[in-house]
């Protein structure tokens with residue numbers, strides 16, 4: 290018997306489904322016991338030459354078999370419902386955990402491995418939840434009940450069977466750690482292979498161009514081989530558990546049979562009693578055997594539990610109120626009638642309210658202790674003009690944006706908008722590597738499905754200088770491939786600008802918004818942003834300050850601090 294706490298708790302959060310899966314399993318066991326009793330009766334009656342009584346008992350056995358088949362079907366369906374519900378819960382919690390900004394930024398998390406954990410890993414725990422856990426509860430009720438019945442017939446037999454049950458359940462604990470380690474190693478190999486495959490597929494073009502395809506193939510092959518070895522080792526550990534359980538069961542059954550023989554040899558013994566001892570001893574072990582069988586079937590899937598725990602997949606639904614909830618709130622879109630604010634100013638009062646603008650005060654942040662990327666950053670960005678941040682590559686511009694977005698928590702300092710703490714839903718972002726999703730242009734402009742009018746979508750696209758490209762592709766319903774792979778870098782960037790404009794949020798962050806644009810398109814997009822900045826705080830990070838509008842406030846980020854930089858005009862001079 291092995292108890293995986295996280296999965297037991299996850300299943301216990303679905304009490305109705307658990308009861309629906311366990312109740313018929315108990316009935317199935319009761320029917321088996323009923324059959325055993327009827328069969329013992331039939332045998333005893335046959336031994337005494339009472340044919341009619343024997344036939345009647347055999348009829349009862351046949352009837353109970355039929356009913357049992359029906360109940361077992363109901364049980365299987367209820368158990369799979371339980372498994373499906375728990376898998377949904379675990380996957381939803383896992384996704385919440387993975388989609389936290391700080392988790393997304395964690396370079397140690399390989400997307401392929403995360404994908405494996407969230408898909409195959411979650412599916413792998415199904416056998417434990419839908420089969421092992423109900424079998425464990427069934428055993429906890431059915432076996433003591435059968436033992437009581439057996440004790441009523443023969444207490445010595447009940448005693449040896451009870452000892453056998455205890456041994457069969459507890460003996461595997463002797464190497465539970467080894468089994469847990471083996472299955473985790475097996476799972477890590479699987480995750481590693483999944484990550485390697487996903488990276489190789491994404492980087493196939495690069496690998497080909499560099500002539501590294503055979504190298505990649507060798508790495509994948511080595512990973513596959515390692516997975517095969519780990520799987521064999523894990524299965525050997527699990528089979529040893531099954532063997533030990535079987536040994537305890539067989540030993541106890543032999544001892545119970547000896548009790549039955551002693552009972553049969555005793556003067557004045559009753560045949561049915563002897564048969565009952567034999568039959569009930571077997572029935573007491575039925576749930577134990579079932580448990581062992583289910584363990585073996587689901588064992589490999591349990592290796593994913595550690596990975597799932599790491600990403601927070603076992604956290605109860607609504608308790609994740611901290612970072613995750615904040616992040617969710619930050620992603621709540623604020624849309625309004627005049628969606629393309631600045632082009633057509635948004636109706637959201639927060640968007641238009643004159644105020645202090647965005648204030649970043651004394652912000653410090655370090656990815657590694659003792660090596661601050663931001664070391665006391667102060668920034669004031671107001672409506673009425675663009676604010677730009679320049680700085681060498683690696684100076685920390687994207688990190689500062691991440692702080693404003695709430696993607697990373699600064700160790701010190703604050704970020705406020707018009708005097709109040711900045712909320713995630715106040716900020717829209719055009720990142721350095723904008724992500725488009727598989728779907729249509731419309732889906733990508735309005736991913737939250739807020740139902741912007743076509744005119745608003747067109748206006749945003751025109752403002753971002755991408756409307757002609759949208760028309761050339763076939764309009765708003767034209768398809769877009771996953772990650773926008775069928776778009777040019779510039780089209781992707783401009784669609785992302787249009788999408789950000791449509792959110793109507795009072796703060797707009799643009800990380801290198803013109804890096805993929807030609808000079809004329811860059812000038813047009815920047816002039817749109819300048820207009821948008823009349824009504825919103827627009828903060829732009831750029832390596833090309835020379836192309837910014839002349840009245841842009843330019844700040845330079847260097848050694849973790851911001852300082853006024855020469856105005857674009859001076860720099861150009």
Ligand SMILES: Nc1ncnc2c1ncn2[C@@H]1O[C@H](COP(=O)(O)OP(=O)(O)OP(=O)(O)O)[C@@H](O)[C@H]1O
Nearest residue numbers: 394395396656662681682683684685686687688689
């Ligand atoms: N997730 C991370 N973990 C650890 N270090 C990181 C992480 N992300 C960025 N860094 C480091 O922090 C520093 C600042 O990076 P950042 O991306 O903010 O620079 P940047 O100014 O935006 O650069 P660029 O102009 O090249 O985009 C760099 O030294 C980078 O290596």
